[in-house]
Amino acid sequence: MRTLGVAIAVALLGLAGLAAEKFIVGSDIAWPPFEWVSAKGDYLGFDLDVMRMIAVLEGYEIEIQDIAFDSIIPAVIAGKIDIGASGFTITAERAQVVDFSSPYWVSDQTVLVRADSGLNIITALLPGRKVGAQRGTTGAFWVEDNLIAQGVAVQLILYETYPEAIMDLLAGRIDAVIQDQAPSEQAVRQYPGKLLIAGIIKTYEEFGFLVAKGDPKGILPRIERGMKKLRETGAWDNLVAAYFGNPLDVIEAAWEACIPILTVERDPIRYAACLAAKVQELSQK
Template sequence: MKKISTVLFATVLAFSLSACGNGAADSNKAADPTKPANQTGAVKKYMIGTDATYPPFEFQKDGKYVGIDIDLINAIAKEEGFEVELKPMDFKGIIPAITAKQLDGAIAGISITDERKQVVNLSDPYYTAGLSLVVREDNTTIKSPEDLKGKTIAIKKGTSGAKLAEEFGKKYGAQIKYFDDSPSMYQEVANKNADVTLEDFPVVSYKIAIDPNSKLKIVGDRLNGDLYGIAVSKDNAELMTKINSGLKKLKDNGKLEQIVNTYMAKPAK
């Protein structure tokens, strides 16, 4: 009986020591800052949509996404301590993707409108644009909206330009032809398959400056004064606060102006 008790005692003691030993190991493992489970200070990453066919705001160069909007969102992320994962897509799908929670936000030359404010939050303005009439370089008949009677307007789907084109269509009896991207819209006018398009002044002026073969020209005064903002999901107040905070810092320290001037300066041909 004594022998059995001694063996039993030894077994219990060994088990206890083993349990204590494993507990210490587990404790040390949990405290190891290199383990993913303990990365409480991880940097947040947000999925941000953009339209990669909208120079000088966003476009591809040497396999990389560049432009005013790309540099701006990266600068804001650096100021506010978060990371950005860009998701290029057609402009018309950006707002629906935010409302469907496929994107946290988007920066894509998005005009601030009351209609868009109904479905997404929009940041403080970061650029003042404005739509212009764009025709083929040899066109002498269109100089103002009043000249659009019976004409064909090529326009990109889902843009503020499309909304204004539709208003002109009703007012002047103009036909509307829709496209998914800006290059196709421009080409339609250059090929004389459409008489005119409506595009943001900085965008089309940049295009004409760098492409002597565009066959396009800007006519008349700017049609409006659009303000660009960054769109964010309605239920992501944290990201909206970070964006507005970072944007203010970049305005105050002059970096926003530097970013714009990098792309808006007259490019070499």
């Protein structure tokens, strides 16, 4: 009997060893349509769904943690989280301390102003203007490198999140916000008649998911395979169709209706198709 007990214990340990690996994904979940917290408290967005879908396709689990943007790379370096998924532009400076996936998105910066301000892309950035950006972002870096360092005496106001900058812009406390194009377009939809994009700054930035330098856990090949599968099956295009160009409340309602297909049925391809179709359906009502 003792021999049988030992055999059972060994078998159970073996099964435990087969449990799926779990990786911690860090994201600053305040930047729609890439990541945000829904009205019901759910974490959703393009980046986060890509992470969930790849995890299913590649056979591992993830836990998503909401972390300040400028704390994500330090947390990856320190081994506190495994993956950064938060619209990170691939830069030479960042690539010195972390490793990036291949690019998954291309973006430009925009100059966002109040609709009644009368400002354009030139006058919004004149000396004396107050310009907002999120701390640690390429939007903030652009202001520092291309305006302040060149002698254009704008006042750069840094925020912990871009929504905070948008709120100050709406309240008239700053004159403009510099951020990526898709989130700026989302902000214009979110506050109709109150905001407009005064101009686009062609920066051609490429976004990537990031991991610790040297990829010690071998995560990047799984992300690459997962992105390839999503593109080959059309799931990637369905995610893009669902998340970009639509009101947040419509996306949230569609996500709530479809997410069990991903989390319970574990079918990322059908989930993406459901999400795109449901967004289209709700948008027409």
